[in-house]
Amino acid sequence: MEHHFTWNYLIAIYLFTAGISSGAGIVAAVGYVVNGMDERLKRVAAYFAPFPVLLGLLCLILDLHRPWNFYKVLIHYNITSVMSWGAFFLLVFPMVAFIFAAMVYWNIDNVWRRIFAWLELIFGIAIGVYAGLLLAAIYNNPVWSNPLIAFLFFISALSTGICSLMLIGKVWDKIEDFVRKFLPSNWQPERILLTFDHKLLKRILIVDAVFIVVELMVISTLLISYALRPTGQVALGAIITGGYYLLFWIGVVLFGLTIPLILGIMEVGDKIKGGMAGIVPWAEPIMVLIGGFILRYVIVYGGQIVYPILTYYP
Amino acid sequence: MAKKRWGKIVDLNKCVGCHACSVACLAENKVPNDKFRTKIIEHEEGIFPNVYRYTEKWSCNHCQKAPCVDACPTKASHYTEWGTVEVNPDLCIGCGYCVLACPYRVRVMNEREHGGLPEKCTLCTHRLEKGEKPACEASCIAGAIITGDLNNPDSEINKWMAKGAVERRPDLKTHPNVFIIPYRR
Numbered sequence: 380m381e382h383h384f385t386w387n388y389l390i391a392i393y394l395f396t397a398g399i400s401s402g403a404g405i406v407a408a409v410g411y412v413v414n415g416m417d418e419r420l421k422r423v424a425a426y427f428a429p430f431p432v433l434l435g436l437l438c439l440i441l442d443l444h445r446p447w448n449f450y451k452v453l454i455h456y457n458i459t460s461v462m463s464w465g466a467f468f469l470l471v472f473p474m475v476a477f478i479f480a481a482m483v484y485w486n487i488d489n490v491w492r493r494i495f496a497w498l499e500l501i502f503g504i505a506i507g508v509y510a511g512l513l514l515a516a517i518y519n520n521p522v523w524s525n526p527l528i529a530f531l532f533f534i535s536a537l538s539t540g541i542c543s544l545m546l547i548g549k550v551w552d553k554i555e556d557f558v559r560k561f562l563p564s565n566w567q568p569e570r571i572l573l574t575f576d577h578k579l580l581k582r583i584l585i586v587d588a589v590f591i592v593v594e595l596m597v598i599s600t601l602l603i604s605y606a607l608r609p610t611g612q613v614a615l616g617a618i619i620t621g622g623y624y625l626l627f628w629i630g631v632v633l634f635g636l637t638i639p640l641i642l643g644i645m646e647v648g649d650k651i652k653g654g655m656a657g658i659v660p661w662a663e664p665i666m667v668l669i670g671g672f673i674l675r676y677v678i679v680y681g682g683q684i685v686y687p688i689l690t691y692y693p
Numbered sequence: 694m695a696k697k698r699w700g701k702i703v704d705l706n707k708c709v710g711c712h713a714c715s716v717a718c719l720a721e722n723k724v725p726n727d728k729f730r731t732k733i734i735e736h737e738e739g740i741f742p743n744v745y746r747y748t749e750k751w752s753c754n755h756c757q758k759a760p761c762v763d764a765c766p767t768k769a770s771h772y773t774e775w776g777t778v779e780v781n782p783d784l785c786i787g788c789g790y791c792v793l794a795c796p797y798r799v800r801v802m803n804e805r806e807h808g809g810l811p812e813k814c815t816l817c818t819h820r821l822e823k824g825e826k827p828a829c830e831a832s833c834i835a836g837a838i839i840t841g842d843l844n845n846p847d848s849e850i851n852k853w854m855a856k857g858a859v860e861r862r863p864d865l866k867t868h869p870n871v872f873i874i875p876y877r878r
Contacts, residue, residue: 383802385793385802386789444802446787448784451769451786452766452767455766455768455784459764462764463766518794686798689862690862
């Protein structure tokens with residue numbers, strides 16, 4: 380039997396960008412619910428959170444086979460369908476995130492900002508978990524029908540969200556100058572100036588290292604839970620020994636998790652000196668982001684090259 | 694009079710794997726290019742030297758508790774009044790979730806230029822309602838397929854049920870309306 384790829388790389392991009400938005404949104408919301416987070420970090424997170432998921436929504440609509448009908452998913456709901464829940468979350472999250480970003484920008488400090496911080500936290504978690512639950516809810520698929528997929532995608536969403544904030548924060552002033560060029564000369568808002576310094580970057584690297592360790596543990600647990608099932612050979616064959624094994628071991632585990640973890644720990648301990656100093660705040664988040672995308676790619680495609688047990692007669 | 698519940702039984706002992714049902718279905722339902730609503734899958738079983746092979750007609754099982762209907766975000770996949778599962782083109786957004794959710798892998802997505810709907814068996818209810826046989830049953834050279842009203846105790850299909858028809862993957866608890874009589878050597 381040949382493989383029909385019903386879902387392609389556009390779905391992987393969508394799962395990836397939804398994860399980044401979820402992670403950034405959770406950081407922003409936690410920053411305003413709990414006191415003590417750095418002002419620059421939570422502001423960058425609040426401004427950045429609504430945008431990646433919009434790219435993901437565009438990919439999602441481009442992937443539909445009847446794209447002119449896409450609005451039907453927003454008016455017809457099916458309570459038993461995970462995708463229907465996801466459509467609701469994806470409708471609400473960008474609105475909440477935009478309103479919250481506007482409140483942060485204009486320094487509106489009242490009870491409404493607190494309410495929207497909680498809403499952003501709830502819908503951020505919902506989107507992060509939903510991305511994996513969408514795949515985990517499909518049963519009789521050896522790779523996807525595993526609840527740990529949802530947890531893995533959620534941890535990866537937090538990690539990639541934080542890493543994208545690290546990148547954005549490092550070059551925030553340049554982004555701001557770039558955006559101001561496109562605004563009319565009579566409407567130039569005052570400069571915000573939020574570029575992260577090295578001390579803040581190191582603190583973010585520590586948090587990200589914790590998430591990477593948790594992610595490695597979840598991946599190993601996932602592989603064991605595959606192996607314990609009757610269809611385990613098929614699932615492991617698609618991901619770690621055949622099919623997409625190179626992308627998984629080199630792209631995700633080595634390039635996306637292990638090397639960034641080592642780099643991050645070395646940077647925090649000031650072990651990188653000479654010409655290579657200052658490269659980690661660039662290399663670490665870029666590697667984690669690429670690894671996060673490859674993880675989604677491997678899971679989305681790996682779940683479609685496997686054939687489940689179709690026939691079984693008692 | 695009781696409500697009709699259309700069902701189908703495939704006798705794997707009679708099936709010879711000639712693909713006539715597959716081709717007749719393409720002609721009857723005008724299925725776009727290289728897609729199939731029903732196809733033949735081959736089984737090779739046993740341990741050497743006692744090996745054997747047989748063929749099985751593979752198409753939508755019209756589950757009474759269908760994972761595709763549960764998965765559809767817009768309720769485009771729905772149960773008809775005869776207990777079969779069909780897709781409403783007005784509601785379908787072509788997301789492909791039902792194709793992936795089907796534990797039997799019987800659905801295939803059409804390309805956008807062919808409408809972008811998931812391609813699946815309708816049990817030829819348009820022919821059954823006129824009193825005709827479905828295309829697959831009418832074309833079967835071995836008489837391995839029977840369709841009929843499962844709620845009518847006198848129907849031919851219920852006589853076949855007594856011959857030992859079973860569900861596919863009963864462990865999934867999808868309760869299909871399509872049964873098979875397993876291959877016995």
